[in-house]
Structures are given as structure tokens and as C-alpha cells.
Amino acid sequence: MEEPLTEELLDELLSASSPADFSDGRNFPFSSASEYLAHLLREKDLKRSEVVAASGLNSTFGYQIFTGARNASRDKLLQLAFAMSLKQHETDRLLMLAGHSPLYVKLRRDAIILFCMQKGFTFAQTEETLFRFGEKTIA
Secondary structure, three states: OOOOOHHHHHHHHHHOOOHHHHHOOOOOOOOOHHHHHHHHHHHHOOOHHHHHHHHOOOHHHHHHHHHOOOOOOHHHHHHHHHHOOOOHHHHHHHHHHOOOOOOOOOOHHHHHHHHHHHOOOOHHHHHHHHHHOOOOOOO
């Protein structure tokens, strides 16, 4: 799915005469984290059972996150992001759809997580790196 850049959308919003003019007829494809997770599963050809297992989450809780029956903490969503090998923009979108802040490079812990994500670290490698730097681990 090819989407316009955030900057392009912001320009359109600011040049619109009202929020309604901007939003009318516009497709906002995901209204929840569970919808976005379902999209990511399809797009990346992943199986929910494998993602939940790879994330290290309790299987019941993991499935409830995917169905939208339970809200997940920011860290639980980060576990899923690593299990799905999400990129930063995908992770940030998932976090925001769930009502959490995106990863923020000016926060030391988030900077380490971002570094690990960008370098393709596994979840275990990321946990070890956070621990080594004296930061709170994700799980």
C-alpha cells in the first residue's frame, strides 16, 4: 500500500480551509492497533501464531492483542514489533494507534531500541544491549 508522506499530508491539512475539507473522502485505513497488526500480518505474509511465539508473549494475551480484546503496553507492542521485524515507521504507527508514544531518539532507552531495530538486532540482542547500558529491558 503506497501512502503519501506525512509531510505531504501535513501540507494538505494546513492548506485546507477546515479539518472537514481535509478529511472528507480521505481514506484513513487503520483506526486501531489490531487492524494495523492484521494488515502487517498479511503484508509480510506472517502467521499470527508464529509472531506470538517469537515475541515471547503469553499466547492468550498475544492473541487478545491481535483481536483487539486487550490493550497492550508499549513494551508488549515492542516485543511484537521485533517479532515481526518491523521498521521504525511501522513500529511508531503501531505504538501511536495503540495510544502510546512513538520511539523518541532523545530518550536514551528509545535511542538504544531504535539503534538495535535499525541494525537488525534480534529481540534477545536488544534486551542484552539495554541491560548492558543499564536501561530497563523490554520484557
